[in-house]
Amino acid sequence: MNPISRRQMLIRASAAGVGLAGLPAFLAACGGDDSKSSGSSSGTSTKFTMQAAWVNDAEFTGYFVALTNGYYTDQGLDLNYQSGGPDVIPESTLLAGTSPLALTTPDSTIQAIVNDNAPFVIVGAQYQKNPLGVVSLKKNPINSPADLVGKTLAVPPSNTVSVEAMLSISGVNKADVNIVPYEYDPTPLVKGEIDASVDFTTNVPFTIQQAGEEATSFLMYDYGFTIFNDTVVVTKDALKNNRAEIVKWLRASRMGWDENFKDPSKYPPMFTDTYFKGTGRTIENELYFNNAQMPLIKSDGGIYSMSEEAIAANLEALGAIGIKGTRDMFDTTLLEEI
Amino acid sequence: MKNFSRFARGTGVVLIVLAIWEVLGRLELIGQGALPAPTQILAQLWKDRSDYPPHLSVTLKSAGTGFVIGNIIAIVAGAISARFRIAETLLRGLGMSLFAVPLIAIVPVLLLAFTGTTPRIILAAMAVYFPTYIATMNGMRNVDPRLVDVVMVAGGSTTDVLRWIRVRSALPHIVSAFRVAAPAALLGTLLAEFGGGTRWGLGTYLLGSLGQANPSRLWSIGLVATAVAASAYMLFALLGSRLTRSSMSATVQTSLPMGGATGPWWKRLGGGVISAGVVLGLWALVLSILDMSPVVAKSPFAIVRYLTTDPRASVSRSRLFDAYSETLPLALIGLLCGLAAALLLAVILSLRPALGRAVLPFALVSQTMPLPALTPLIVLVFGRSILATVVVCVSVTFFPSFVTISQALATTSSAAIDVVRVSGGGRFKSLRFVGLPGAIPAMVTAARLAAPRALLGVMIAEYLATGDGLGNLLNESRGRLDYGMIWTVATTSVLVAVIITQLFGLAEKLTRK
Structure with missing residues (x-):
């Protein structure tokens, strides 16, 4: 089962806390904060907080590598890494001022800019391709949207619009696909009650494997739903006042990811007793995840790169589901300074 | 000596249950493992x-x-x-x-x-x-x-x-x-x-x-x-x-x-x-x-604005209404089932005290078992269905209701029971004519006490498993960064729960008269 499992929505929540400002001291004292910060801070290092998009798993390996190897410290940053969770909205920490930088989903971020004038700027993208895809069993494979005709596809309610966009871009009539709600549980797929489900291709095939079946999948990205994921978002204020720190963070994090992908099987086991301790997930799962995500994160332009074509593709895909973003919501100049 | 045999019998029941559980589990008889x-x-x-x-x-x-x-x-x-x-x-x-x-x-x-x-x-x-x-x-x-x-x-x-x-x-x-x-x-x-x-x-x-x-x-x-x-x-x-x-x-x-x-x-x-x-x-x-x-x-005023003058107010109102119309009926069904189960056990206990005592330890465990830990287990066994939601609801409303009802049955006026006895009635008769009528106000009291728990139970099941109703609305609103809705759900759910409690309180006054 996998109820509110991660990626319940393509729009996912994250970001632990918001707004400590002025809260009664006694609560703050009781509250404590267990986020990890990198090693010891030398006299010159600046405290810098980032809000992750979910609880600790392989999705954030690059940051753990950078923390462990002291890349942030070398840049003069004392990184305060805040884990996320289902009720934690990453963008909220930006609005509340508790974190100057958060990992988000581009659709929720751009929607917030459009609808609420939220002062957000996207300065990088961890996933060049969103890991969301159509997962099926090898013995009954669905290899493209066309294969879905006449089949039953389980879709998380919040992703229905994206899936319909993908189908119409691929020339498939949505009436020909039986779309049922997906509750993040691979069991119906394994039992053959449904033919395919929409989930994270980097993660759920492992669980299916554990249940004794082989999975196959394709990315929605490859069939028209061309969006990033884990976009690096900062506030306009932070961009003005903390630009140097943000660039340092991007540099150190890129080093962490590059180091991680030299051998994607090296680091997850090293975090068994640190970042991945007690998460309830197995190291084998993280190894699968880390290997599966490599092609989705790596980019010719370097980690986090946002090419003009990719930005245009994002805007077009989001436009197809009614989110009208513009080019000026992305700022690629910080990446140039790395 | 009597205490010891009671203790031995209690232990025996627990061991029997564990043995049955072991067999069911080993053979993967329930919910395919x-x-x-x-x-x-x-x-x-x-x-x-x-x-x-x-x-x-x-x-x-x-x-x-x-x-x-x-x-x-x-x-x-x-x-x-x-x-x-x-x-x-x-x-x-x-x-x-x-x-x-x-x-x-x-x-x-x-x-x-x-x-x-x-x-x-x-x-x-x-x-x-x-x-x-x-x-x-x-x-x-x-x-x-x-x-x-x-x-x-x-x-x-x-x-x-x-x-x-x-x-x-x-x-x-x-x-x-x-x-x-x-x-x-x-x-x-x-x-x-x-x-x-x-x-x-x-x-x-x-x-x-x-x-x-x-x-x-x-x-x-x-x-x-x-x-x-x-x-x-x-x-x-x-x-x-x-x-x-x-x-x-x-x-x-x-x-x-x-x-x-x-x-x-x-x-x-x-x-x-x-x-x-x-x-x-x-x-x-x-x-x-x-x-x-x-x-x-969001301040209280902001929420009123969110639901009235905001350009998206009518959409928000209808989403909120839809969610409540999914959640409240389930909470009511779950509450009624919980009350019925509680009444049943209370009656059994009053007729066959020994049997009741054997069940009691399990009822106590169900009271202390934390709901967020319990819900995934219920979902494992019953699937992501309305049935699972109702079972969650029953499990949280059952015990407090049972206590309230069985206290009422136990304190049935002994003089009234004597009247039944003297006229030749047995345990069943005294239950039917004295106990049960006396338990009705207790049922209403139990309903009042358990109603908020029923609502919480349904919302947790929706949030974790079924993806319906208010629990799901919270999930969705978080994804959409719809802060207005997050605060609105919090506020209205308190309001609705208080109103329901008050209504049962009113019914309680009427039945006690």
Whole structure:
């Protein structure tokens, strides 16, 4: 089962806390904060907080590598890494001022800019391709949207619009696909009650494997739903006042990811007793995840790169589901300074 | 000797149940392995043993801190309310809101406002407030007037009365309220941990384990959480019995003054309006202290605007309405099923006390088992269906209702029973003509006490498993960064729960007449 499992929505929540400002001291004292910060801070290092998009798993390996190897410290940053969770909205920490930088989903971020004038700027993208895809069993494979005709596809309610966009871009009539709600549980797929489900291709095939079946999948990205994921978002204020720190963070994090992908099987086991301790997930799962995500994160332009074509593709895909973003919501100049 | 045979029989029942469970689990007879055998669960627990200490210590620290803070506030508020009627009136809205609030609706709001473990501490404190407040107020108020006279005649002041009589009188009540409050604090903490924010905590561990297709892990976390809640319960039960040197009833009456507003209708209405004003005032005050961005934090006025003048108001209203029309009927069905099950067990207990005693330990476990840990297990066994939602609902409403109803059956007027007996009626007749009619008001009382729990149960099931109704609306709104809706769900769910409680309170008054 996998109820509110991660990626319940393509729009996912994250970001632990918001707004400590002025809260009664006694609560703050009781509250404590267990986020990890990198090693010891030398006299010159600046405290810098980032809000992750979910609880600790392989999705954030690059940051753990950078923390462990002291890349942030070398840049003069004392990184305060805040884990996320289902009720934690990453963008909220930006609005509340508790974190100057958060990992988000581009659709929720751009929607917030459009609808609420939220002062957000996207300065990088961890996933060049969103890991969301159509997962099926090898013995009954669905290899493209066309294969879905006449089949039953389980879709998380919040992703229905994206899936319909993908189908119409691929020339498939949505009436020909039986779309049922997906509750993040691979069991119906394994039992053959449904033919395919929409989930994270980097993660759920492992669980299916554990249940004794082989999975196959394709990315929605490859069939028209061309969006990033884990976009690096900062506030306009932070961009003005903390630009140097943000660039340092991007540099150190890129080093962490590059180091991680030299051998994607090296680091997850090293975090068994640190970042991945007690998460309830197995190291084998993280190894699968880390290997599966490599092609989705790596980019010719370097980690986090946002090419003009990719930005245009994002805007077009989001436009197809009614989110009208513009080019000026992305700022690629910080990446140039790395 | 009699005690020993009773104990032996109890142990025997537990062993038989464990043996049946073992067979069911080993043969994967339930839900295709959704119910692992006890030995498999223990093996998993042993395998994961190094995971538990860091998670447990964070959970215990949060729950413990919340327990202490919530109880201090509750005792102070209870003492003031016992002394000044006006304070009771002012605090009634707050108490009712905290009694009725579906805690899960508050989690996203707390996570917007606080970081780290603070949301967990606050939720734990909120969960313990009501039982302790009521116990303190009743304990301090209901003292033997003759004792007060003695102190006064001996030249004592009101302070002496407070010190020598009221505090002493309240102490056993407060300690027995702690028995209810301790599992409640754990429930609050686990719910908030589910929301995320920091790495450690039993709820966080459960969250990470959900997608792993490993039922034994889910069961072992559930059992550990239950063991913690049950030990806290027993600790305070032990303390309570030492304090009073006598045994106490199974639960505390946490309910008495809820329907107790007296006086002409305009006075009660005025009191209600004022106490609701206190709640709204506190809300506005906290927001202004926190100084949060108005995009994230919504004042009462902002919510009214969100539902009325905002350009998207009609869409929001209809989404909210749709969610309630899915959630409320299920909560009602679950509540009725829970009451029916409670009545059934209470009747069986009154007819065949031995049989009832055998079932009782399991009923006690169901009371202390924390809901967020219980729900995934129910979903494992019953699937993601309406049935699972109803079962969750029954499991949270059943025990408190059972206690209320069986107390009513037990206290059936013995004179009336004698009349039945003398005219040749047996146990069944006396139950039919005296017990059951007498239990009807108790059923209504039980419904009033259990209704907020039913709503919470349905929302948790929707949130974790079925993806319907209010629980799902919270999920969706978070994804859409719809802060207005997050606050609206929190506010309206408190309001709806309070209204439902009040309606049952009204029905209670009518049936008692």
